[in-house]
Amino acid sequence: MANQKEKLFSDFPAVSTEEWMAKIVADLKGADFEKKLVWRTNEGFNVNPFYRSENIEGLKATDSLPGEFPYVRGTKKDNDWYTRQDISVNDFKAANAKALDILNKGVTSLGFNIDGDDVSAENIKTLLKDICPEAVELNFSTCYRKSLDLIKILVDWYKASGADLMKCFGSVNYDAFKPLLKKGRDAEGWIEKAAEIVKAAAPLPRFRVLGVNAHATNDSGAYIYQELGYALANGNQLLSALVEAGLDATLVAKKIKFNFGIGGNYFMEIAKFRAARWLWAEIVNAYNPICNNECPNKSEDGICRCAAKIYAHAQTSTFNKTVYDAHVNLLRTQTEAMSATIAGINSLTVRPFDETYKTSDDFSERIARNQQLLLKEECHFDKITDPSAGSYYIENLTKSIAEQAWKLFLETDEKGFYEALKTGSVQTAVKASADNRFKALATRREVLLGTNQYPNFTEKASSKIVEKEACGCGCGSNAPYMPLPTDRLATAFEALRLSTEKHGAPTVFMLTIGNLGMRLARAQFSSNFFACAGYKIIDNLGFDTVEAGLKAAREKNADIIVLCSSDDEYATLAPEAHKLIAGKEHLVVAGAPACMDELKAQGIEHFINVKSNVLETLKVFNAKLGIN
Known part of the structure; x- marks a missing residue:
């Protein structure tokens, strides 16, 4: 029987690409192959209706292994990831209690969002009470102005904890360009501030403190190649500026963390993360970062291959989430989580399905946690590294997205990411993409289930919407530059429907x-x-x-x-x-x-x-x- 199975496929004659095409053209009965079957993507390249082994001949990725440079197939040999949940800290004692509770419910990474005015050594001590820093990834985000203070406080806390600092992983999300991207205000002095932050965080070797928040463009409606291309330009601007300022390239590269969004384009998103690892590895390698340790990952000429490993956090997008028929958001976040975990990210946040219209509650946060745990404990996504490798389709998507993102990276890097933000070219391009998607939604070329197609006829939403407080730091007043757009894809449809409810x-x-x-x-x-x-x-x-x-x-x-x-x-x-x-x-x-x-x-x-x-x-x- 075994021999019969081995001979099964050899009994069939090989079919050439030319024969496949002849059959397809015949079945089309005169219709144009290109118009009927070739997908013209928003990413600037075409996708064919089928791929064969000849389409991946000569691709670098097919010869690499997980954990090997240039890391197309992963920066590590396993596919485990940190299951992260973010906590908005208003009461430090209550936030600590919540953190300890969810650590017993499957969370392995905590994200604390702290108001800038509340950053103090006493508050951080209260927040982290009884949390073992070696057992959980700890991430912090605060006001742009207070990031340095927070890092200094954390360094002191980690040293005082007695923990092995080489076993402590985490981040402080200092985004040098956040004022420009989010508030339209200049980020003057960002080089000096970033340099101070890197130096201050040096005692924490596994802590990333320079955030490249690519999710901001994702949440604003950018296409996939734009999110990746601008993220690379952002990261390289940080790296080049700080190296010119006298910092070691190896140190700076190991302090950068990429925070990506995940959209609903399932296979494209898998390819995006694979391309991101590949391109960032090539960028960092161009700086010839020297490895001063005895590391098995060091190249023969002493180049630090570890510095070229991207650290990628991913979070489900807000752009495609809806107020109406909000439980469909669960389906969206689940497929997004699948894309990211199959692609091999380092950590993941699944955003609660109801956050579009209120502050999420215990139930929606629990569901969001469990969405990741299901992928680990029942689907075993953490057991196989880069399962998409060798797929003719995904390998070609990886190559195509990498080419488009690299082209955009070179164009942006030529003038510098910072200058591109000040001239508004990045924001304008993202807005144009968002506008195209709004138009596609309005004409149903892009579908949001429950919003522009198959709506729940009798649903009312006005009573469940709870307005959230805006940032109170005053950093958005009198903005001289163009910020990223903030509307979600469904915003206009929801406004229309809410007007109907009111009337x-x-x-x-x-x-x-x-x-x-x-x-x-x-x-x-x-x-x-x-x-x-x-x-x-x-x-x-x-x-x-x-x-x-x-x-x-x-x-x-x-x-x-x-x-x-x-x-x-x-x-x-x-x-x-x-x-x-x-x-x-x-x-x-x-x-x-x-x-x-x-x-x-x-x-x-x-x-x-x-x-x-x-x-x-x-x-x-x-x-x-x-x-x-």
């Missing part, structure tokens, strides 16, 4: 008539269309006459009447409906019939179909109905 939902009546299949399909399409604005939908099985349908619509006090039938029947049914309605209600024809121009000439102005801009059309109806 009271108008009624949309489906006047279904004629061809059974067409009227049912178009009624379903139209119901989903208007429900995106929170309108009340009344569907029907069908009417024998337009007059009967109109009578039923008026009994239901309909504001909008949607005529749902076949294209052929619209030529007679639509003019009849228009005449009977006589402007008392708004008439909409579902579809784009060949006679549309003739119908428009008769005064029928509203048509909805798959090419309609859903958002703009609904805004028009809101205005007509007095909803604002």
Whole structure:
């Protein structure tokens, strides 16, 4: 039997790429292969419908192993990662109690967000009471102005703890360019400040203190190659400036931490992290960082290969999360977590599904934790390193994303990331990408389930939204530079629907008539269309006459009447409906019939179909109905 299985595939003749293409072209029956089957990505390259072994010949990644330079397949030989949960610290004693509690629930990494005015040695001592620094990764984020003070306090605390500092992992998220990216304010003196921070953190060899917050561009709507390309430019700006300031390249490289976002493009995100390791390793290696230790990872000429290892934290994106049908966010964060962990990140934060509309509670935080634990304990994602290696598709995605990101890196690095931020070129490019995605969402070329497609017809959200307090440090006032955009992908649709809730939902009546299949399909399409604005939908099985349908619509006090039938029947049914309605209600024809121009000439102005801009059309109806 075993011999029979071994011979199974040898019994079939090999099929060449040319033969596959001939078969595909034949099946297309004259349709253009490029237009029908080649995916034109937002990342600036095309994706073919199939790949074969010949497509990965000569690729570097296929010859490398996990833990080996240039680290395409991982910076370590295992695939374990830190399961991180962030805590907003308002009460230090309460935050400490929460930290100790969740450490017993599977968390192996803590992230503390501390207000700048609260940074003090006493508060940090209270916060970290009874936490073993050797057993958990500790990460801290505070106001830009207080990062140095926090690092000095942490160095003293770690020394006093008696812990083996070589076993203590963690970070302080000092982002040199945060004022420009987030607040539109200059980051003057960032080189001197960053140098001070690196020197102050030197006693903690496993602590990363220079944050490259690539998730900021991700959360603003950047495409994947932009997030990666700008992150590399950011990291290299830090590295080059501090080396020029006299710091050791090895030390600086080991103090940089990349904090990436994770979007919903599953395979692309896997490829992004693989490309990130590869490109950052090449950048750092160009500085010839010297290794002064006896390390098995040192090259023959004394170059420190460990310095070239990227340290990548990942967090699920906020850009594609929604207020309406918020439990769908769980599906989004789960696939995002899968992308990141399959790709081999160092640590991961799954953001709670409800954080788009309120401060997350114990339940949503527990679910977010468990999403990671399921991947470890039940799916065993931590047991296999780089399982995507050798995949013809993902290897080609890795190469293509690396090429596009590298091109953008070179363009940005030529002028310097800092100068690019001051001129607004980074922010402008990200905004353009976000605007393209907003347009794609409005026309349903990009889908957010529950927002612009298949909404929950009866859901109300205004009562569950709790406004969050803004930063109180005053660093965003009188901003002279352009910050990154902050709207989520669903923001405009949600604003539209919330306006409807506030006003009271108008009624949309489906006047279904004629061809059974067409009227049912178009009624379903139209119901989903208007429900995106929170309108009340009344569907029907069908009417024998337009007059009967109109009578039923008026009994239901309909504001909008949607005529749902076949294209052929619209030529007679639509003019009849228009005449009977006589402007008392708004008439909409579902579809784009060949006679549309003739119908428009008769005064029928509203048509909805798959090419309609859903958002703009609904805004028009809101205005007509007095909803604002």
